[in-house]
Amino acid sequence: MVAMKKTTLVLGTLAALAVLALTVGGLVIYRGTYDISATSQHLQPVHSLLETTMRQSVRLRARDIATPPLDDVQRLARGAALFRDHCVQCHGAPGVAQSGFGQSMQPVPGPLVDALQRWRPREIYWITRHGIKMSGMPAWQFRLDDEALWDVVAFVNLLPTLSPQAYAQATRDAGPAPRRADAAPLRAGQVERGKLALGQYACQACHTIPGITSSSPNVGPPLAGLASRSHIAGKLANTPENLVVWVRDPKAVKPQTAMPDMGVSELDARDMAAYLATLR
Ligand code: HEC
Numbered sequence: 001m002v003a004m005k006k007t008t009l010v011l012g013t014l015a016a017l018a019v020l021a022l023t024v025g026g027l028v029i030y031r032g033t034y035d036i037s038a039t040s041q042h043l044q045p046v047h048s049l050l051e052t053t054m055r056q057s058v059r060l061r062a063r064d065i066a067t068p069p070l071d072d073v074q075r076l077a078r079g080a081a082l083f084r085d086h087c088v089q090c091h092g093a094p095g096v097a098q099s100g101f102g103q104s105m106q107p108v109p110g111p112l113v114d115a116l117q118r119w120r121p122r123e124i125y126w127i128t129r130h131g132i133k134m135s136g137m138p139a140w141q142f143r144l145d146d147e148a149l150w151d152v153v154a155f156v157n158l159l160p161t162l163s164p165q166a167y168a169q170a171t172r173d174a175g176p177a178p179r180r181a182d183a184a185p186l187r188a189g190q191v192e193r194g195k196l197a198l199g200q201y202a203c204q205a206c207h208t209i210p211g212i213t214s215s216s217p218n219v220g221p222p223l224a225g226l227a228s229r230s231h232i233a234g235k236l237a238n239t240p241e242n243l244v245v246w247v248r249d250p251k252a253v254k255p256q257t258a259m260p261d262m263g264v265s266e267l268d269a270r271d272m273a274a275y276l277a278t279l280r
């Protein structure tokens with residue numbers, strides 16, 4: 001009897017605490033109490049918690065990645081050019097400040113000269129490839145091919161040893177950055193990769209697309225049921241080949257269209273078409 005009363009009391013207290021927590025949480029969210037501005041700092045404990053979550057997440061996911069040799073001179077030269085074109089704007093470099101938008105981000109992207117104290121090369125590769133959600137670190141998987149990703153990791157590895165003069169010289173001498181190899185052999189479209197590609201080319205910024213999280217934008221038509229439509233943009237017969245044509249160069253199909261050229265490669269467009277074909 002007594003034991004049962006005790007259990008009821010404990011359960012009752014827990015339920016009351018849960019209701020209280022939900023109410024406080026709800027008030028903070030719905031009354032707009034939480035300051036989401038990038039001019040307000042995270043509290044130090046919150047910042048540390050977020051950082052630990054990020055570190056552990058990266059470590060787990062990068063565990064099994066094999067690292068190629070990183071000290072090849074040509075690889076380092078390509079890495080220098082890639083770093084100069086894609087990373088220094090946010091992260092800065094020896095003797096170079098990051099640009100204005102890099103300086104005023106929250107969390108602020110740090111100089112990568114000390115990245116090796118926290119990360120193994122395979123983890124830097126993973127971060128560069130996948131980006132970091134809810135920070136400004138972009139994913140480069142669809143912008144740089146695998147070789148280029150390792151090139152830039154190799155250069156980040158070298159960074160702590162470079163004086164400002166050596167950095168300036170390395171990036172000056174490096175020539176143009178390698179372009180993404182779009183020469184990957186063409187194959188039939190892959191549905192799952194297509195879904196990933198739609199997100200990585202920001203199609204959901206304008207279209208509501210089933211299966212892809214977005215704020216339900218209304219700039220372009222919703223793509224639900226696309227596979228059942230007879231025409232694409234009212235112009236082209238709806239075939240997978242035509243969908244690739246449209247996605248890669250909408251203006252060539254319809255000169256006045258508001259849909260921009262998103263710089264989609266042929267292979268990525270095929271994969272997107274494969275996913276869009278599942279939207280009946
Ligand atoms: C638009 C800005 C932006 C660009 C461009 C950018 N980054 Fe980042 N990066 C960030 C932000 C923001 C973070 C997260 C900082 C944090 O959470 O502490 C970050 C974090 C990182 C980290 C983890 C850093 C650490 O010290 O723990 C690495 C490594 C990294 N970026 C590499 C790169 C590389 C390599 C490139 C170029 C291919 C690049 N970043 C381009 C914004 C950027």
Ligand code: HEC
Binds near residue numbers: 206221229246254262
């Ligand atoms: C800046 C906004 C914007 C972005 C980003 C965008 N679109 Fe569009 N899209 C449009 C607009 C506007 C239309 C309507 C075009 C028209 O009919 O002239 C459209 C039309 C389409 C259509 C034809 C829809 C139909 O009902 O016929 C498809 C398919 C499509 N977009 C796919 C994509 C894909 C895939 C991407 C990403 C690579 C993308 N869009 C990115 C604005 C955008």
